[in-house]
Amino acid sequence: MVEVMAHLLGAEALHFEYPTQQVLKSVTMGxxxxxxxxxxxRNGDGKSTLMKLxxxxxxxxAGQVTVRSDTTIxxxxxxxxxxxxxxxxxxxxxxxxxxxxxxxxKIRDVIQGLVSDLDWEAEVGSLSGGQRRRVALARLLIGDWDILALDEPTNHLDVEGIAWLADHVKRRWARNxxxxLVITHDRWFLDxxxxxxxxxxxxxVEPFEGGYAAYVLQRVERDRMAAAAESKRQNLMRKELAWLRRGAPARTSKPKFRVDAATQLIEDVPPVRNGIELQRLAVARLGKDVVDIEEASVSYGDHExxxxxxxxxxxxxxxxxxGANGAGKSxxxxxxxxxxxPTSGRVKHGKTVQIAMLDQQFSQLEDIGADRVREVLAQTKTTFTVxxxxxxxxxxxxxxxxxxxxxxxxVQELSGGQKRRLQLLLLLLSEPNVIVLDEPTNDVxxxxxxxxxxxxxxxxxTLIVVSHDRYLLERVTDQQYAILNKRLRHVPGGVDEYLRLSKEADAHHGSNDTSSAAGQQQETQRLSGSERRSAQKELSAVERRLPKLQQEIDAVQQQMAAQDPSDFQGLQEQAQQLKELEAQKDQVEERWLELSELLD
Incomplete structure (x- = not known):
């Protein structure tokens, strides 16, 4: 007997457009x-607009959305x-x-999963942007809803938080x-x-059965059957599919698609990386010594x-x-x-090592903000081999x-995603032999x-990646290490092993930790004179940076207010610039709070 699922919401012939862009045309979904x-x-193609409709x-x-009378959203x-x-x-x-x-x-579980590290009596105004976002998500999840619509819920969550949210959503309702509805760039979460x-x-709006892995296969099939002109994109997705089938079989065991079709599509696709050849080239460029960290400890005062x-x-x-937020990854x-x-121990760099880092703040682009992208590229090397x-x-x-x-x-007019592309390109063109990526998935x-x-x-x-996006980690790295209890530990079982170890460590500390938050705060405040001066100097720099960021935010808001309402593309670019500035301000405010607590 075929089970018929209750209809909750339907959209018929939805049409929506801005003055310079048609976002949706005659979309019917349920x-x-x-x-x-x-x-x-892709960013800007209408995902958030569809959800809001x-x-x-x-x-x-034009068109209409019909919601069943007793459905809560x-x-x-x-x-x-x-x-x-x-x-x-x-x-x-x-x-x-x-x-x-x-x-x-249920409420206790949500509080424990999202806001247990926050002071219950603290005013929301004293929190960072990321902490406020978690408060908003917790407030939503304690309610009873027939439909949950989540727009980028994994932003500001670490690996543990994302795993908790996935588990919560899976347990929230009975199977039927x-x-x-969820918009996220976190491909592991989608799967x-x-x-x-x-x-x-x-x-x-094109529907596909299954999560991200199934979507990749069906999209490759769609492009192949349609003989898509966008061959570059098609080949990229075939390579992605090859990795999904060969490197992560557990991902493709769940979706209901034909495994033989996947095998046929990738039979002529080589492995995503030629490990032996890359190793040979890396040794030729680097020698045998890269970075040796030996018995190194780092402390700020009495806070190790x-x-x-x-x-x-x-x-x-x-x-x-x-590692969790604050574990010491940075x-x-x-x-x-x-x-x-290091406070003790030593760090030794090989003689030929050239390290390049892609950070979260676009610091590599600060000095070229007024330059045009074409001018920036003209100053780089002429070719790059891929x-x-x-x-x-x-x-x-x-x-x-x-x-x-x-x-x-x-450069300063680019959106966050465009800046991330340019930042990565300039990093690669600088010809480093060690690349460090710090949360590279932001804005893309x-x-x-x-x-x-x-x-x-x-x-x-040599590639070192810090990211809360476990799909990216599993895709571009061959091994994972975790920071647990201030120590670095190899985790052969990857993210799953890390989550298990982290949960065990939390349970152990929860049963033995009798110190108060105030007592812990006092421990971090015992700074030497030089450490206090260094922290004070950084705090002063942060305090100078905050009003400048606010001025930039105010300026963009004024530009948006004066902008021609019909110039949708201009408004969209300014909105993206505003979002990026506000994210920077959140990060600076977070650092200000840390330094203020340290110096109190």
Whole structure:
């Protein structure tokens, strides 16, 4: 007997456009009980617009959305704001008495999973942007909803937080109850949670069965059957499929698609990386010595961040670093790059080592903000070899999804995703033999991630990646290390082993830790005179930076207010610039809070 799922929501002939862009044209879709739908597509193609139309936050220009009368919908918007005058507790549980929410297992689980590290009595206004985002998500998840619509819910979550959210969503409803709509660039999350994928492109919404892995296969088949003109994109996805089938069989065992079709499609696709050849080239460029960290510890006053770390990084190694927020990943990267000196122990760099780092703040682009992209590329080396073929810088940018018309734009006018493409290109063209990537997935969509991974596949050198995106870690690295209890530990079982070890460590500390938060704070405050002066100097620099960022934000907001409402592309670019500035301000505010607590 075929089981019929209850219909929760339907959209018929939806049409929506801005003055200069048609976003959706005659889209008809539906959500039934049991649907777990991932929405994917390039940045700017209409994913968030589609979600807002479906939940009633936007009105379509034509067509209609029909919701079953008793269906409740909860949404996490990218711009969701929390009342900054409320405490964390008031924001999350509202007027519920403590005995009411504390006795509710679901509410306790949400609090533990998302906001257990926050002061329950702290005002939301004192939190960083990422912490406020977690408060907003917790507030939403404690409610009872028939449909959850989540727009980038994994932003500001670490690996543990993302794993918790995936588990929560899977347990939230019975198998044939509830509906989920989720927009995320986290491909592991899509695979773990979703049973359908909607791709938004060219004004339409194309449905696929299964999560990300199944979507990749079906998209390759679609492009092949249609003899798509975009051969570069097709080949990229075939390479991605080859990795999914050969390197991560567990991913493709769950979706309901034909494994023989996948095997046939990739039979002529070589492995994503020729490990032996890359190793040979890496040794030739680097020699045998890269970076040796020997019995190194790093402390700030009495607060120890890393304890007795020994790590010998070899030529051609591709390593992912795992760890919770605040575990010391950035400090470890500082030891590798030489920006941080160990309190004890030593760090030795090989004589031929040239390290390049892609950071979260676009610091490599600060001095060229007023230059045009074309001018910047003219100053770089003329060719770069990928898969045995020479490419010009402009061709590489195009391979990364950069549009030719943007070559004439000034660097400071680019969107966050465009800046990330340019940042990566300039890093590769600088010819380093060691690359360090610190959260490289910010501001980029899944197509850009696939292109980035493709370039890194043929790069012959040592690669170190810190990212909360476990799909990226598993895709571009061959081994993972984790920072647990201030120590660096090899985790042969990858992210799954790390999550198990982290959970065990949390349970152990939870049963033995009797110190108060105030006591822990006092421990971190015992600074020597030189350490206090150094922290004070950094705090002063941060305090000077904050008002400048606010001025830039105010200027963009004024430009948007004065902008011609019909210039949608201009408004969209300014909105992206505003988002990027606000993200920078969040990070600077977070550092200000850390330094202020240290110096109190």
């Amino acid at each position: 959500v039934s009980a049991g649907d777990r739908i991932g929405i994917v597509g 479906l939940v009633g936050k936007l009105e379509p220009d 909860g949404m996490l918007d990218q711009s969701d704001a929390v009342d900054t005058t409320l405490t964390v507790g008031q924001s999350v549980v509202g007027d519920l008495a403590e005995h009411e929410w504390a006795s509710d297992r 109850a509830g509906g989920l 773990e949670v979703c049973n359908q994928t909607w791709e938004v492109h060219d004004g339409i 961040v890393l304890d007795n770390i020994t790590w010998r990084i070899g030529p051609g190694e591709r390593t992912g670093i795992l 400090t470890l990267l500082g030891l590798v790059t030489g920006d941080i000196m 898969d045995g073929k020479d490419h010009t810088p402009a061709q590489l940018l195009e391979r990364l999804g950069f549009q030719r018309q943007h070559l004439s734009a000034r 969509d899944s197509d850009m991630l696939a292109a980035m991974e493709d370039l890194l596949d043929s790069w012959p050198g």
